[in-house]
Amino acid sequence: MERLLSKDEKRFKKASILFVGLFAVIVFSPFVLIAICSISSTESLISKGYSFFPKSLSLDAYLYMWAQGKVILRAYGVSLFVTIVGTATSLVITPMLAYPLSRKDFRLRGLFTFLVFFTLLFNGGVVPSYIMWTRVFSLKNTIWALILPTYLMNGFNVLLVKNYFERSIPRDLIEAAQIDGANEWTIFSKIMVPLSVPVLATIGLFTGLAYWNDWINGLYYISDPSLYGIQQLLIRILNNIAFLRSGAAASVVGNMVISLPGESIRMALAVIGILPILIVFPLLQKYFIKGIVIGAIKG
């Protein structure tokens, strides 16, 4: 139903659309800048700097990356592996812990819920964690250092899934299954998980993003370049552009010789780093927004 708007309301509506649109463009413009810089020619970047309006364009950065692709592909592979293994494991152990906590007849429920909850209030800080992971578990320079510390499971997600189990899945369903002789694992895997896809998709999305974007575990635990993820590779290259150059100063693409296009390649790498997110996000925006809202309301 179209309601009648007063003049003042119409004006506010127009101003809002204009303002929101204009600001969206400003917020988005840094992405445009790095995309343009990644295809600007070296001479343009040296004389004009990183500009929205380069003098001339060139695909050298991408050609060079293509030719020297091994380093980048490897880092992509590491990030992908860490993200998939970490997120998948998290999506198994988080609901597995949440399910018993949601069962009113589970005697240890109170104690376990408190153990999960207390991790949200207090933590021992970085130093003991670092010493434990490196000295006790010898995680330094292993792929597990990128998967195990911090991100594998968090108390907040456990409580989120527990609340979902309690509120959205009828108790009768569990009782009926029990009468039919289903064991706990069957109830968990055949009833609880399939009925909680929305909340699991949401926490999976947040966990996946956390793994893909993580660079702090790499900073603390990884010094071996063969274990660099994409974020860590980006840090290394921002500090030292020559890191990309494995051996020769110039690279041969077909019959062209391309020397390292130092200024544009940084931005090309940033583009490559964001690309997977740009591709996946529009499909998952709905879950992301849902996640922000449930996360904020019952924190």
Next chain:
Amino acid sequence: MKRKHSFLKSFSHELPLLLLALPGLVYLIINNYIPMLGIIIAFKKLDYAKGILKSDWVGLKNFEFLFSTPDAWIMTRNTLLYNLAFIIIGTIFAIVLAIMMNEIADRFFAKYFQGMYLLPNLISWVVVSYIVFAFLNADTGLIPKVILPALRAKDINFYTSPGYWPFILLIVFLWKNTGYTSVIYLSSIAGIDRTIYEAARIDGAGKLDQIRYITLPLLKPTIIILFLFSIGRMMYSDFGLFYQVTLNSGALFSTTQTIDTYVYRALMQFNNVNMASAAGVYQSIVGFILVLGANLLIKKINPENALF
């Protein structure tokens, strides 16, 4: 005999649930609880040869030493002031954006714009540091190379000038987080009963009156809750923003050092485990007190939103 039987029966009832919970619990114990015990390191003179448990106790010596350095004051001041600015200005920006976003009736545009506002939140601080670098670096950056010359302003080397960073970091923070926070406010606004607005319109309230007398008062609970949650996080800072976006530049420490960056630098760069753990425990304990205090206030205002 009967007792034992019922114990066994209840055990066989609990066991499968216990087994399901086990992997997650083991992870929490390793990842969260063992490091909590590790706070004793701050009260010891850590000697790896002796091990943590056998290292000598030094009481509060590490803390005395930490607080006798100027670092302790600088990092505390920076952490608190940045958080305060982020909370206040961030909230205002997010609410203004949410109110205006709510005016956009066209679903397609609303979704499209929202995606653009959320995009900065999805990328890593490393990529953010690249973008900031593209704007600020002295050799090719957009601002020193293109904008400042156009304004005939004098050259600035941002990465060695600490005075600019409170503004830079505030802008970067707003750019990365406003879209995210505004989603929360937008969902609150969407939950407001439309008939209240209709009634106000009949009474002749203009749009700005409606915002002032309906929207903002009804957002108050959300604002207060989010504010108190942020108070609970006052001792913590985003390590990526203060470490990576500043490119770990030592010249900027006076305005960019926070407790989190101090802990990292003391531990990894200066190899000073005693100072790092003292600063970490200082952060954990004061942070814990703030969380408890904030929760107490939330409970008074709106018990439903209290954590416990």
